[in-house]
Amino acid sequence: xxxxxxxxxxxxNATTPVAPEVVEAMLPWLRSGYFNPSSMYEPALRAxxxxxxxxxxxxxxxxxxxxxxxxxxxxxxxxxxxxLFGVAAANPSRRHIVTSAVEHPAILEVCRELERRGCxxxxxxxxxxxxxxxxxxxxxxxxxxxxxxxxxxxNETGVAWPVGDWARIAKATDPSIVFHTxxxxxxxxxxxxxxxxxxxxxxxxxxxHKMNAPKGIGVLYIxxxxxxxxxxxxxxxxxxxxxxxxxxxxxxxxARACELAKAHAADLPALAARRDALEAxxxxxxxxxxxxxxxxxxxxxxxxxxFHYVEGEAILYALNAQGICASTGSAxxxxxxxxxxxxxxxxxxxxxxxxxxxxxxxxxNPQSDYDRIRDVLPPIIADLRRLSPYWDQKTNxxxxx
Amino acid sequence: xxxxxxxxxxxLFMDAVQGKPGTHLGEIENADGVGEHGSxxxxxxxxxxxxxxxxxxxxxxxxxxxxxxxxxxxSAIAASEALCALIEGKGLTxxxxxxxxxxxxxxxxxxxPQQKIHCSVMGAExxxxxxxxxxxxRGVDLAAAGVKLSGEKADEDGxxxxxxxxxxxxxxRRKIRELHLRTVDDVTAALKAGGMCGACRYAPGxxxxxxxxxxxxxxxxxxxxxxxxxxxxxxxxxxFQIAKKIESALETDVRPALRxxxxxxxxxxxxxxxxxxxxxxxxxxxxxxxxxLQLLVERTLKDAxxxxxxVIPV
Numbered sequence: 001x002x003x004x005x006x007x008x009x010x011x012x013n014a015t016t017p018v019a020p021e022v023v024e025a026m027l028p029w030l031r032s033g034y035f036n037p038s039s040m041y042e043p044a045l046r047a048x049x050x051x052x053x054x055x056x057x058x059x060x061x062x063x064x065x066x067x068x069x070x071x072x073x074x075x076x077x078x079x080x081x082x083x084l085f086g087v088a089a090a091n092p093s094r095r096h097i098v099t100s101a102v103e104h105p106a107i108l109e110v111c112r113e114l115e116r117r118g119c120x121x122x123x124x125x126x127x128x129x130x131x132x133x134x135x136x137x138x139x140x141x142x143x144x145x146x147x148x149x150x151x152x153x154x155n156e157t158g159v160a161w162p163v164g165d166w167a168r169i170a171k172a173t174d175p176s177i178v179f180h181t182x183x184x185x186x187x188x189x190x191x192x193x194x195x196x197x198x199x200x201x202x203x204x205x206x207x208x209h210k211m212n213a214p215k216g217i218g219v220l221y222i223x224x225x226x227x228x229x230x231x232x233x234x235x236x237x238x239x240x241x242x243x244x245x246x247x248x249x250x251x252x253x254x255a256r257a258c259e260l261a262k263a264h265a266a267d268l269p270a271l272a273a274r275r276d277a278l279e280a281x282x283x284x285x286x287x288x289x290x291x292x293x294x295x296x297x298x299x300x301x302x303x304x305x306x307f308h309y310v311e312g313e314a315i316l317y318a319l320n321a322q323g324i325c326a327s328t329g330s331a332x333x334x335x336x337x338x339x340x341x342x343x344x345x346x347x348x349x350x351x352x353x354x355x356x357x358x359x360x361x362x363x364x365n366p367q368s369d370y371d372r373i374r375d376v377l378p379p380i381i382a383d384l385r386r387l388s389p390y391w392d393q394k395t396n397x398x399x400x401x
Numbered sequence: 402x403x404x405x406x407x408x409x410x411x412x413l414f415m416d417a418v419q420g421k422p423g424t425h426l427g428e429i430e431n432a433d434g435v436g437e438h439g440s441x442x443x444x445x446x447x448x449x450x451x452x453x454x455x456x457x458x459x460x461x462x463x464x465x466x467x468x469x470x471x472x473x474x475x476s477a478i479a480a481s482e483a484l485c486a487l488i489e490g491k492g493l494t495x496x497x498x499x500x501x502x503x504x505x506x507x508x509x510x511x512x513x514p515q516q517k518i519h520c521s522v523m524g525a526e527x528x529x530x531x532x533x534x535x536x537x538x539r540g541v542d543l544a545a546a547g548v549k550l551s552g553e554k555a556d557e558d559g560x561x562x563x564x565x566x567x568x569x570x571x572x573x574r575r576k577i578r579e580l581h582l583r584t585v586d587d588v589t590a591a592l593k594a595g596g597m598c599g600a601c602r603y604a605p606g607x608x609x610x611x612x613x614x615x616x617x618x619x620x621x622x623x624x625x626x627x628x629x630x631x632x633x634x635x636x637x638x639x640x641f642q643i644a645k646k647i648e649s650a651l652e653t654d655v656r657p658a659l660r661x662x663x664x665x666x667x668x669x670x671x672x673x674x675x676x677x678x679x680x681x682x683x684x685x686x687x688x689x690x691x692x693x694l695q696l697l698v699e700r701t702l703k704d705a706x707x708x709x710x711x712v713i714p715v
Contacts, residue, residue, distance in 0.1 A: 035708045037707060134715050138670045138677045165715075173675060311444060313474035317411075318418055330444060330474070339444060354444040354472075383418045387426055389448035389470035390441060 008324040012210070012301055013155050013360035014361055015183060019212040024109075025038055025216075025256035030251035037246050038237070047248050048301070054255035061258035062204065062221055063193035071220040071238050073253050076184040077106040077207035079220035080149075081179045082231035082242070084110045087147050088119060089229035094146035100124045100132060101345040103151055107182055108341075111149075119146070128344050129295035130159035138173075145170075147178045152186035152204075156329055156342040156358055157293035167200035178202045178226060187211050187267065188261040189299040194221060199390070202226045208250065213257035214242025214363075217250035267363055272300035275361060278370045279303050285378040287396065290349060292356065299345040304329075304357040306343075306352035309391050309398055310384040315357050324373060329356040351390070351398070386387045406475060407511035413479040425485035433538060434495060437533030440672065445473030445520065447481050449527040451535070453495065453537050459539035460546065461538040464493050465564050469527075470541065476517040483509040483522040495532045496548055501525065506653070555709055563594035563601045570611065577615055643706065644671050650705035651678075666698070674709040676702060 009017070029050060035041075037048035064070060073079045084097075084107070099111050101123045122140045124132050127163070139150075148170050167179040180203035183192060188211035194201060203226060208217040222228055222241070234243030249380045283289055287384040288308040307315070312330030319326055329340025330353075333360040338344075339353045348356070359373065385391040392399040406414075417424050432450035439446035448470045453462035469481040483506045488498050503521035507513050509622040513521060529550060536543045543550070559569045573594060582588045585608045589595045595602040603609050651668060659666055663683035668675040678698060695705045 134679070135669045138715055141671075141672065169677070169713060169715055172711075173672065246652060309441070309472060311473045311477070314414070314418075317414065317475040321415060350442045354441070380418075383420070387417060387419065387470060388472040389428075389437070389446060390472055 005138075005372070006324045008365075008372050009358045010361055010365065010369065010373065011325045011327050012362040013041050013158075013358065014327055015209045015215065016212045016362055017364065018209075018214050019257060019260055021260060022150065022213050022253045022256045026249040026253040029252050033248070035247060038097050044210060045304060048102075049250050051246050052250055054251045058219060058258050061192070061262055062219075063195040063198070064221055065195060067222060068239065069222055069224055071192075071222055071241055073218040073220055073242065074216055074247070075218040076182065076205050076207035076210075077218075078231070079107040079207070079214045080104075080180075080182055081110055082147060083203045083228070084147065084232055086228040087178045087180070087226075088114055088117075090227035091155035091176075093144050094144050094176075095119045096122070096142050096145045098122045098124065098137070098140045098148045098150075100126065100143060100150055101362060102130065102154055102156075102342045103149070104155055104182060104184065107151070124150075128397055129349055130154060130157050130293040130342070130346050131296050132161065134166075134169075137152055141170060141173045141177065143174070145177050147180060149180040149182065150181040150190075150252050153190060153299045154293070154342060155185045156340055157304045157346075158185070158299040158360070159293040159296045160186065160299060163201065163270045164197035164199075167198065167202075171200045180204070182206075184210055185299060185302075186266075188257075189301055191265070194223070197380075203228075208254040208257055211257050213254040214250060217247060217254045219254070234362060264363055264364055268300045271361065271363060274365075274367065274370050275300060275303050278359075278374055279305075281374045282377060285374070286381050288398065289381070290352065292346065301361045303361075305357045305359070306348060307355040307357065307381050308349075308351045310355045310381055311386045312354055314384055315355070315377075315380060318384070319376070322372075322380075324376060327358040327360070329358065330354045337354065405514045406479075407513075409509070410476055410479040410513070410565070411432045413482040413510070414475045417478050417482050417586055425468050425482055425489065425622070426470070428470055429466060429468050432531075433462070434531035434535035434624060436527040436529065436534055438527040438530060439473070441472060444632040445471070445477045445523060447471045447473070447523050447527045448476070448485065449481070449524075449531050449651075451531055453535065459541050460494065460496070462535070462539065463492055464495060464498055465490070473520065473523075474517070476513055477523065479522040480513075480520040481508050484522075484528060488527075488528070495535045496543075496546060499529060499532055499548060501528060520627075539560070544556055553617055562606070562611070563596075568594040570606075573611055574615065577612065583612070583616060585612065640671070646706045647671060647676060647702060647710075651698070654701045658697060669715055675711050675713055676708060677713050677715050678714050 011218065021391065033047055035047045037044060037051050055070045058070045059067040068150035073082060097111060097114060097117060097119055099107060099121060124136050124140060126132055150163055150166060152163050163181045170177045170179050179201050181201055183204050183206045183247050186192060187206035187394060192198065194204065201225045204221040206219050209215040230241050232243050237246055239245060268364050279291055283291065286307065290306050292304040292306055312328030316326060316328050340356065343353055343356055386393060390399055408548065417426055420426065426446065427454050430448040433453045434451045436449045437447065450468050451464050452466040454465050456462050465619040469485055471478050471481040475657060487501050487505060487509055503525040506521040506524050507518065522705055533543065557634040562570050562573055577588060585595060585602050588608050595608050648668060651666065654668060665681040667679045667681055669679050678694060694712055694714045697712065702710045702712065
């Protein structure tokens, strides 16, 4: 690592720093306010009120009609497990689930398990830009469709989908279809209004640590009237929908993060503008580079690039040596030797599949972070291409094969 | 996944990337041995070249120089560097060089994470390929020289048909039966086999041959035994006939009106009495679009086809 340069954190889709205000909101409940909200004395009542107030703040953040529609969980993965297993358990007569090929593993793996338990899964394909054709979606809905689960925004590419419209179509087709969306990458980056354009969405998951709250807290929004069996049994907490003592400090921290996200919503266009400027610069400076998902609406913070004829893990390592944190969809970083299922589903050419780089920013990144990446990345790509048997140094272009 | 590379691996990688003197980056022109292993599809590939000092008897050739070009991750690049360092200037004949195993590369790198061991295997494979190339150029019979090559030979049971995606014949046979795939295009669409370079699609022993073997005569194996149910006329109007009526009503009664306003309509799907339509052209951006659909399309279809019809704009 370069010890002189400050760290550039460009991996906010992996996790985010905890905001100082969030830490402040949590501390009282870690120190003197440690009481169990279920206990029968005055200090415990204050903890219970903190949970109640936090629930109202989170409800306001997502536009829920009532705070009782907010279920606190430990993470988005738990929210997704609760949603999918809970819906399947509550509706045993229906066995068909519609999802996509590019969901997060917290959806894909749950679907695979439901498949083993007898469900039938339709995995919608995406086009080169990461979009689903509405016609494919409509045709996938069947009389025995139990659940639709489609993400609001993709973690790798940032591609955002019109889930509100798709939920409307599902409900018009059959009001019994339950519509779930994994909004983990949307929370804090895209507007979430469950009384507005998302009013047909029944279930929505997100987590705190992608929006400047700590790891270990998640939310499942459950629209009133949605049939759902609990996933964690063991207590009366969360209106009997999830056993386990409420995580008061983290719940209070998440509520503060939701308030901050609401307050900073006006800054998101500027975030997109900085991303767009960096994107234009990099495409100009680096030949044979492309932006994955460029033709689709995207979250304002995500830039997924593919560099032909270089390997992503090597890019990451070279960036790491300069103090820059980013992510890749290359096989060599996954531990499974498989390149990203998202890029594969998008049919990214194989010359570029392994050379993907995901930069994901937050509001706390100063312009100088973008400038550093713009200065550092082009020579790294050039150096790695110099090593590549597929690259011709003399012409600075791919070798004819 | 965090990196667990040894300092040696990191050093070799950074030296190579920065082109430090003493690294073995590059390609020897008119090399005596050229070996390649891996492919860009798999995510890593190595082109390894060496030069020998030629002797009277080719068996006494000695490797004097080795270079590589590598597409791959940190450890793939470091392993390539290690391979060249292990070989160059050691006075090895190409056949002696074959004694270098992937384990030697791992040791040179002071260890590799388990999931990166294939990077060292790639080095050993490229070396072997380069020695085979040298032997061919120098007229050396490797078998006669007592060399046993380790290069994997897929056994007959698991013969790889599609090399791009490493899809084997048993797998193809099982999936073709399971999914009732009838054509090469079906197979490619469902299993990806043949979807990259396409060489295996119609090659001998390729996808078409396997299909011919599994489905010798499509009609003879059809369970209807020749009495094809498609030919029997249904007594009730089928969903297909309802769809035809909807389509014809849209064509005669709806589209002309929309086209007059510079728009059009696409029929996306029909499920029972639910008709999914999408407005095109001017209509798609018109604020009164849903009104248009509700009033014009739904009323027309209710009158012309069935009063239970419901239109869903998508």
